[in-house]
Amino acid sequence: MSRIHVETTINGEPAEFLCSGEDTLLTALRDTLSLTGTKEGCSTGDCGACSVLLDGRLVPGCLVLAAEVEGRTVTTVEGIADRDSLHPVQQAFLNQAALQCGICTPGFMVAAKALLDANPDPTEQEARYWLAGNLCRCTGYDKIIRAVLDAAADMRKATA
């Protein structure tokens, strides 16, 4: 079976891998590159557990072909924190106890970062609709939404 050679940028670092034409970005990240922080919940684009940023845009990794990331930039949950400190939304999730089992959390981290990059001052409703592509079965979303709004406030304070 012929393999496709892909050169890309993942979490700010150059990366290359081989994939088949039908491999998804999710498979390449998890199985080829051992970046298992990105989770598989459905592989039909319905749960958001595999959320990643492709050139800064929020996408489900299961609906992007691995070969499509040639020459582009991918950000996964592993690339959200700085070396020395968590991203404000990560810290807010810890402070608010906004995760229970934690399987959906990586997807929420990526989706929430994308929201706050695009809109530093979201309303509760804007946050709820932006995150509607990420399923959480444990929390009822209350603490998640609070954490995202807290993080937004913290980030605004930091840049003010």
Added chain:
Amino acid sequence: MSARQFTHIGTRPVRHDGADKVTGRANFGADFALPGMLHGAVLRSPHGHARILSIDTSTAAALPGVKAIVTGRDFPKTDSKVWLGGEGALDLGDMGDNLMARDKVLYDGHAVAAVAATSLAVAREALTHITVVYETLEPAMSLARALADDAPILHTDLKTSGQPAPESGGPTNVAARMELSRGDVEQALADADVVVEGEFQTPMVHQGYIEPHACVARHGTDGRVVVWCPTQGPFLVRDACAGILGIDAATIRVIPSEIGGGFGGKIPVYLEPVAIVLSQKSGRPVKIVMDRDEVFRATGPTSGSRVVMQLGAMRDGRLVAAKASMWYEAGAYPGSPSGAAAMCALACYTIPNFFIESFDVVVNKPKVAAYRAPGSPMSTFATESLVDEVARRLERDPIDLRLQNAVSEGDQAPYGPKYGPIGLKAILDAVREHPHWTAPLGTHQGRGVACGFWFNAGMNSSATVALDTDGSATVVTGNPDIGGTRVAQAMMVSEELGIPVERVRPVVADTDTAGYTDLTAGSRTCYATGMAIINAAQDVKEQLRLRAAKVWDVEPDQVAWEDGHVRSLVEGDERPPLTLNELAATLAKTGGPVVGSASVNARMAGPAFAANICDIDVDLETGRSTVVRYTAIQDAGKAVHPSFVEGQMQGGAAQGIGWALNEAYLYDDDGRLQNPGFLDYRMPVASDLPMIDTVIVEVANPSHPYGVRGVGEVPIVPPLAAVANAVRGATGVRFTELPMSPPRVLAGIESLESA
């Protein structure tokens, strides 16, 4: 007890595993891999009910890369069981047949063969080369069809069990019947001023955890087996694999990964024994991960149900009689929560006359698994809808009516024992005092309230607490952390030893490392395992006290812990008291390391009660119902970490709202599941819900040193009726069948208008 002042219990520290989980470092079931590992895939029945005439695996076996194939013939028949304390037993014969069909397939998705190959692509390709010849049979896809005189029979050898023993008849799909009664229900109904009645139906629904089932198994040449998997009970996985495969449990080690949700659904084994046999046959480790379609078709769900109930009340509001029959779908093998359903249905009220019978009915759908307070939400949906109707008929405030009839300490529960201190009346008072209860409603909005009950479980737990020379400590248990139990466990050690919670390391250990511990289920982890931890920490303190006596060369009874220090009680002894850190630093000189250990066999648990207030806005043109405000109130006994208690309440409410408004297993007449994915099985998303306000009531549970009750299960009991009562208020229509999806609500509104 309630007067005890806590230092750590009741605070909200950051969970120890939190950073790993927000950065993607935490390893869940599918994240694990071993060198040389094969990938497994499972072939599943496309039929709801069929006899397997033959399975030909020869072409698949010849495919390059295929290393092993198994079918039902590779799994011995067994009559062994695993006992779950007071929760009954799991039948391993059924569980084995469920994870690989032998003679018949009993539902769409029933496993018939599995392949291990060098890649997942090859394994999946191999499945397409396995030829199964079926003789299709009519499936029993509803309770009505399964109970009909000419019903298709799933198990020809099935006999109805029960107390009193049912009449033995011919072949049946009724696996069990039970009844509960008190007083003279017929007379009481005849004498009642008001009798309301209804027939209530709920569909099968899935737990909906986001992490699919997964495992890696390695069968070594020395006969030792290691299994890595996400599970609510590593010891149960060990014992179930041993029983199903007929091997010695002592040769199996189960290492739990992080677990991505369970809600009861990650108690049974589905993949682990299959992976073990594939590994044994191939000589290599085998990994199997379900896809979402398999999760829906072959795991979980909880029962669809039908409850017929009559409720009688006097003009002064006293509930005097209840009569109910309830049928619960067990799925393909016996074991629905119909018994628990009967016991929970009336547990909130002092009703002097009742008769309840419940039936466990097998149908051609997946075998049900536990789902959060199993059985109680559906029977409570009936009770709390009818209590609401009584309040309407008597023009009574629904809280006042419930308070008038609510159980309290000393009342006899419908299922037998007398209640100890319980929180239902305090909860109802909290509902009445909550601003939500009196807030104005908008047009086409309705408000509903409902109560709920769950037993909670005790059972067996072990814990060890090891003190380090730097005064930090490790606490080891066998309960996977499904929602913040690590930090709660560390807080209990902190409370006992007086050390900061971040200096306690909570560890979820494997079955070779931890002492035997029952499931992370039954709302039992903080309660029962918590008691083992508290006792183990106290064991550490006691050993330190004896060390101090040795150092000071005084009698042990002349040394005591006071205010976080060990003091000499010898009169005139001027030596300064010793801190835990000082005692820890000198362990090597005073007799070596100190490890405390304890185990508990908690027979009793503290019953849990809850109430919910729901405001619904109904769009009369589309029938769409939107929850606009929601409040959950619950008695936690004592909230160890209030944020995680609130989280349980909010999560259970959200699941219940989904059950009430949208979720349902949809089958066609041939028994094929029509919506095995998250697009068509519609669980609530963030934009569907409002904030979910919470009020934690604390009525101490006397069987726990801190007063803790379990909190995980009862939150899902009130929502079905709370939502239905709100929709009743908004539309004037009493909906008795779930889900209250837009088409159903619209039809209800239209039938009311045309009436």
